[in-house]
Amino acid sequence: MTQQVKYYQTGTYTVGNRLLDQEQRTVQASLDRSNALDSGHRACQGCGEALGARFAIDAAMRATDNQLIACNATGCLEVFTTPYPETAWQMPWIHSLFGNAAAVATGVAAAQRVKGKKEVRVIAQGGDGGTTDIGFGCLSGMFDRNDDVLYICYDNQAYMNTGVQRSSATPPAARTATTMPVGPNPGNEFGQGKNVPLVAMAHGIPYVATASVHDLHDLERKVTKAMSMRGARYIQIFVPCPLGWGSKPCDSIKLARMAAECGLWPLFEAEHGEITDSTKLRKPAKVDGYLKLQRRFAHMFKPGNEAQLEGMQALADKNIVKFDLLEEKGDEE
Amino acid sequence: MLKQMEGSMAVAEAVALARPEVICAYPITPQTHIVEGLGEMVKSGQLENCEYINVESEFAALSVGIGSSAAGARTYTATASQGILFMAEAVYNASGMGLPIVMTVGNRAIGAPINIWNDQTDSMSMRDAGWIQLFCETNQEAVDVHIQAFKIAEKLSVPVMVCMDGFILTHAYERIDMPEQAQIDQFLPPFNPRQVLDPANPVSMGAMVGPEAFTEVRYLAHRRQMDALELIPQVAQEYAEIVGRDSGGLISTYKAEDAETLVISLGSVIGTIKDVIDQRREEGEKIGCVAIRSFRPFPIAEIRKACANAKRIVVLEKCFAVGMGGMVASNVRMALSTQPVPVYNVIAGLGGRPITQTSLHNLFNEAAADKLEGLHFLDLNQEVVERELERQRLDECSGSVAENILRDIGAVAASKV
Ligand SMILES: Cc1ncc(C[n+]2csc(CCOP(=O)(O)OP(=O)(O)O)c2C)c(N)n1
Ligand code: SF4
Ligand SMILES: [Mg+2]
Numbered sequence: 001m002t003q004q005v006k007y008y009q010t011g012t013y014t015v016g017n018r019l020l021d022q023e024q025r026t027v028q029a030s031l032d033r034s035n036a037l038d039s040g041h042r043a044c045q046g047c048g049e050a051l052g053a054r055f056a057i058d059a060a061m062r063a064t065d066n067q068l069i070a071c072n073a074t075g076c077l078e079v080f081t082t083p084y085p086e087t088a089w090q091m092p093w094i095h096s097l098f099g100n101a102a103a104v105a106t107g108v109a110a111a112q113r114v115k116g117k118k119e120v121r122v123i124a125q126g127g128d129g130g131t132t133d134i135g136f137g138c139l140s141g142m143f144d145r146n147d148d149v150l151y152i153c154y155d156n157q158a159y160m161n162t163g164v165q166r167s168s169a170t171p172p173a174a175r176t177a178t179t180m181p182v183g184p185n186p187g188n189e190f191g192q193g194k195n196v197p198l199v200a201m202a203h204g205i206p207y208v209a210t211a212s213v214h215d216l217h218d219l220e221r222k223v224t225k226a227m228s229m230r231g232a233r234y235i236q237i238f239v240p241c242p243l244g245w246g247s248k249p250c251d252s253i254k255l256a257r258m259a260a261e262c263g264l265w266p267l268f269e270a271e272h273g274e275i276t277d278s279t280k281l282r283k284p285a286k287v288d289g290y291l292k293l294q295r296r297f298a299h300m301f302k303p304g305n306e307a308q309l310e311g312m313q314a315l316a317d318k319n320i321v322k323f324d325l326l327e328e329k330g331d332e333e
Numbered sequence: 334m335l336k337q338m339e340g341s342m343a344v345a346e347a348v349a350l351a352r353p354e355v356i357c358a359y360p361i362t363p364q365t366h367i368v369e370g371l372g373e374m375v376k377s378g379q380l381e382n383c384e385y386i387n388v389e390s391e392f393a394a395l396s397v398g399i400g401s402s403a404a405g406a407r408t409y410t411a412t413a414s415q416g417i418l419f420m421a422e423a424v425y426n427a428s429g430m431g432l433p434i435v436m437t438v439g440n441r442a443i444g445a446p447i448n449i450w451n452d453q454t455d456s457m458s459m460r461d462a463g464w465i466q467l468f469c470e471t472n473q474e475a476v477d478v479h480i481q482a483f484k485i486a487e488k489l490s491v492p493v494m495v496c497m498d499g500f501i502l503t504h505a506y507e508r509i510d511m512p513e514q515a516q517i518d519q520f521l522p523p524f525n526p527r528q529v530l531d532p533a534n535p536v537s538m539g540a541m542v543g544p545e546a547f548t549e550v551r552y553l554a555h556r557r558q559m560d561a562l563e564l565i566p567q568v569a570q571e572y573a574e575i576v577g578r579d580s581g582g583l584i585s586t587y588k589a590e591d592a593e594t595l596v597i598s599l600g601s602v603i604g605t606i607k608d609v610i611d612q613r614r615e616e617g618e619k620i621g622c623v624a625i626r627s628f629r630p631f632p633i634a635e636i637r638k639a640c641a642n643a644k645r646i647v648v649l650e651k652c653f654a655v656g657m658g659g660m661v662a663s664n665v666r667m668a669l670s671t672q673p674v675p676v677y678n679v680i681a682g683l684g685g686r687p688i689t690q691t692s693l694h695n696l697f698n699e700a701a702a703d704k705l706e707g708l709h710f711l712d713l714n715q716e717v718v719e720r721e722l723e724r725q726r727l728d729e730c731s732g733s734v735a736e737n738i739l740r741d742i743g744a745v746a747a748s749k750v
C-alpha cells in the first residue's frame with residue numbers, strides 16, 4: 001500500500017478497522033490478540049487507564065510473541081485488575097510497591113539475562129503519581145542504566161486510587177482533593193509540575209513517546225516500535241479518568257482527543273534525546289472546549305478567573321511551538 | 334583453604350561460592366568492601382553467570398532484588414544503617430512475598446546524630462519485618478553462615494539477613510578457612526522457586542488481600558519462622574558434614590552448664606565476653622554466656638533450656654529502644670517469663686563505643702552482687718548527662734545535645750587545635 005489511508009467514520013474519529021488493509025489494522029481488531037488484560041476487572045465505566053493498558057499490553061504481547069512480564073506500581077490499574085484470588089492478567093504480572101516498579105522490572109530483566117532468556121521482555125507500568133513522584137528515583141535510575149525495560153506511565157493527572165489528590169502531573173488550575181477551587185488562585189498552582197517525557201529524553205534513552213487513548217493506532221504503533229528496541233524506553237499515555245476529572249464516562253475518548261487537538265497534550269516521539277516526530281494539528285482548537293467538559297476546571301469559567309483560562313491557553317500555545325505541532329500548509333496529500 | 338583476609342572480602346568470596354545470579358547494592362559504610370569485592374569478581378569473570386547492578390538507592394537495590402528473585406534468580410544484596418531504613422518498605426515486601434533474598438547487614442548505628450560506627454540498632458529496626466536474622470560472632474562464622482543462609486532462605490521461601498558488626502568484623506583481618514567450591518556445590522542445590530514469573534506459566538504475584546485471608550497469611554509467615562527453628566540447626570549440621578566445621582545454629586553456649594551468672598548477647602562482643610569469663614572462672618566465679626545466633630526466629634526453647642539453672646541473667650546488647658530499653662532483653666524476658674530469674678539489661682557499645690574488659694569486669698562484679706538496675710547503660714557518663722540536663726533547664730534554646738556534650742568533654746576544643 002503506497003497510498004496513505006485517512007478514513008474517518010461519520011460522528012466518530014475512530015479509524016475504521018474494517019476499511020483498512022490487514023497489516024494496518026489494530027492488534028485489538030485481530031482475533032488472536034492476547035487479552036492480556038482481560039475483561040471482568042473493576043475499573044470505573046469510561047476508565048481511560050483500563051483502555052490504555054489493554055491496548056498497550058496487547059500490542060507489547062504481540063510484539064514479543066507473548067514473551068512478556070509486567071511489573072506494576074500500586075494504583076488504580078493494580079487495584080482494579082486484581083484482588084486475590086482474582087486477576088485480570090493473562091500474563092506473568094507482579095506488583096511490589098508504589099514507588100519501585102521500574103527497579104523491580106530491572107531485576108526481572110536481569111534475571112532473564114542471566115538465565116539466557118533473551119526473548120523474554122519486561123515492561124513496568126504505573127500511574128502518574130507512581131511514575132513522576134514516588135517512583136521517580138527508581139525510574140531515573142532505570143533510565144540511567146539503560147536497562148532493557150519499557151516503562152509505561154498511565155497519566156490521569158492525579159492520585160486517583162487514593163481519592164484524587166494532586167501529583168506533579170496535575171495540570172494548573174485543576175481541582176483535586178488537595179488543590180481545592182477556593183481562595184484567590186483556585187485549584188492547582190500555575191508554574192509547577194514536571195514534564196517527565198522531557199526528563200526521560202534528558203537521559204538520552206533510546207525511545208520516548210507520548211500517546212493517548214483517542215488514537216489507538218498511534219498508541220499501538222508506538223508500543224510496537226518501543227518493543228522492537230532494546231534498552232530503556234518510556235511511553236506516557238494520556239488516560240482520562242471520569243471519576244477524578246468530573247467528566248462523563250462516555251466523554252473519555254473525546255476528552256483525550258480534545259486535549260491533543262488544543263495542544264495541551266502534545267503527541268511526539270524522541271530517540272536518544274532528540275524529538276523525531278510529532279502528531280500535527282490541522283487546526284488547533286481553543287482549550288475552552290476541553291476544559292468545559294470537566295468539573296475539575298469548572299471554577300475557571302467563573303467571572304474573575306479569566307486569567308486562569310488565559311494561562312491555560314498560553315500553555316497550549318507554547319506546546320504547539322515547542323513540539324512543532326502545526327501542520328504545514330501544502331503538506332496534505 | 335586457609336587465608337588471611339578482611340572480613341568483607343571473606344564474605345564476598347563466601348557469597349560468590351553460593352553462585353548468586355543477581356547482585357544489586359548501594360554503597361554505605363561499613364558494607365562497601367563486600368559489594369566492591371563482588372563487583373570486581375563479576376567484572377573480572379571470576380564469578381560467572383551473575384549480573385551485578387549498580388543502583389541509585391537502597392530502596393532500588395532491594396527492589397531490583399525483589400524483581401530478580403521473583404523471576405527465579407538467586408539474589409544477594411548488602412546494606413547497613415541508614416540504608417536499611419531507606420529500603421524499609423521493600424524489606425517488608427520481600428518477606429511478604431516470600432522471596433528468599435540473602436542480605437548482609439554490616440551493623441552500624443542509626444542517626445541522628447549521624448554515626449558510622451558499630452551497633453546493632455539497624456538490624457533490630459527490622460526485627461519484625463519477617464526476615465530471618467542471623468548474627469555472627471566471627472568472620473569465620475560470617476563466611477559459613479552466609480552460605481547456609483541461601484539454603485535456609487530457599488528451603489523456606491523466606492529472606493535471610495546475615496548481621497555482622499561493622500568495622501569490628503567487616504574490616505578486621507583474620508584467618509579464614511574458606512570452603513571449596515565443590516563442597517558448596519554439594520551443599521547448596523540450585524534455586525528452585527516456589528513461584529516464578531514465567532511467560533510459559535503466567536501467575537499474578539503481589540496482589541491485594543483483604544481481611545478474609547490476611548491473618549492466616551501472617552500466621553503462616555510465623556509458622557515458617559517456627560519451621561526455621563528446626564531447619565537452621567539441620568542446615569548447620571549438613572554444612573558441618575560437608576565442610577567439616579560447626580557454625581550457625583540457633584544459639585551457642587560457653588561455660589554455661591553450671592553458670593550462676595549467664596550473659597546473653599549477640600555478635601562479635603561475645604569474643605570479649607568469653608575472655609572475661611575465662612578470667613573470672615580462674616577466680617572461681619560460675620559465669621558463662623549464651624550467644625544468640627538466630628534472633629529471628631527467636632529461639633525461645635533453647636534460651637529457656639540454657640538459662641534453666643542460672644541465678645541471674647545479664648542481657649548485654651548493642652541496641653536500644655528509646656523509651657523502653659533493650660530489644661533483646663525484652664525478648665529474653667518473654668522467653669523466661671515462667672522462670673523466676675532476674676534479667677538485667679545492659680545497653681552497651683552504642684555508636685561504636687568500645688566494650689572493654691575492664692568495663693565488663695565492673696559490670697559483672699555488680700551483677701554477681703545483684704546490684705545492677707533493671708536497665709543499665711555501660712560506661713554512661715552520668716556527670717556529663719547531668720550537666721547537659723542543667724543547661725537545658727537554664728536555657729530553652731540550649732542547642733544541639735550532641736554538640737554541647739562534645740564541647741563539655743573537651744572534644745570540640747581539642748579538635749580545633
Ligand atoms: C509508599 C506509599 N505511599 C502512599 C501510598 C498510597 N497510594 C496508593 S495508590 C496511590 C495513588 C496512585 O496514583 P497514581 O500513581 O497516579 O495512579 P492512579 O491510581 O491515578 O492510576 C497512593 C497515594 C502507597 N500505597 N504507598
Ligand atoms: S478512578 Fe479513574 S483511573 Fe481509577 S478506575 Fe476509576 S476511572 Fe479509572
Ligand atoms: Mg494517576
